[in-house]
Amino acid sequence: MTLQMSSGEWRAQQPARRRLAARLQRAGWTAFALVGGAALAGLMGPGPLSWASVVTPTGSVRMDYERFTRLQGDTSLQLRVRRDVRQPDKARVWISKEYLSTGNVQQVVPTPESWIVANDGYVLTFALIGPADHVMAEIELNPGRLGLSRGKVGAPGEEPVGFWQFAYP
Numbered sequence: 001m002t003l004q005m006s007s008g009e010w011r012a013q014q015p016a017r018r019r020l021a022a023r024l025q026r027a028g029w030t031a032f033a034l035v036g037g038a039a040l041a042g043l044m045g046p047g048p049l050s051w052a053s054v055v056t057p058t059g060s061v062r063m064d065y066e067r068f069t070r071l072q073g074d075t076s077l078q079l080r081v082r083r084d085v086r087q088p089d090k091a092r093v094w095i096s097k098e099y100l101s102t103g104n105v106q107q108v109v110p111t112p113e114s115w116i117v118a119n120d121g122y123v124l125t126f127a128l129i130g131p132a133d134h135v136m137a138e139i140e141l142n143p144g145r146l147g148l149s150r151g152k153v154g155a156p157g158e159e160p161v162g163f164w165q166f167a168y169p
Helices: 007-041
Strands: 051-055 061-066 068-070 075-082 090-096 103-109 114-117 121-127 134-143 147-154 161-168
Touching (some): 061 147, 090 134
Parallel strands (some): 068 161
Antiparallel strands (some): 051 061, 061 075, 075 134, 090 147, 103 134, 114 121
């Protein structure tokens, strides 16, 4: 015995299927637009939301960095560090251990004269060449942890500023 719908019953169910299909299509287009908008904004690569800057209250350290990066991908912290008032031929920056312990430092350019552990972080000392009042340094690293990483940066003895970075797969 085979159950069959009459043509009237079959036609009566069609509007419900069409409404369901239309809702699913709208949901799909909405999801597509959200993912596309996020990608264009920089949540998945270069864009206006992907880069950020922090500056200490005294202006002695400025850091530009990528907010969103790939796990085990290359990223960098670009630092502008002013002359140390106690040592006029040096520029020193402090970076929290909390942040640097979440990844692997690949290279620091220029090479710091010293890299010492101090106050739950690391102090990097750079030589100033000529009449320059600041040094531009870049720390290249690979994030080693998925998710949100927090850190602080500043000049030794001054109030540091916080920053965050999100690593996705």
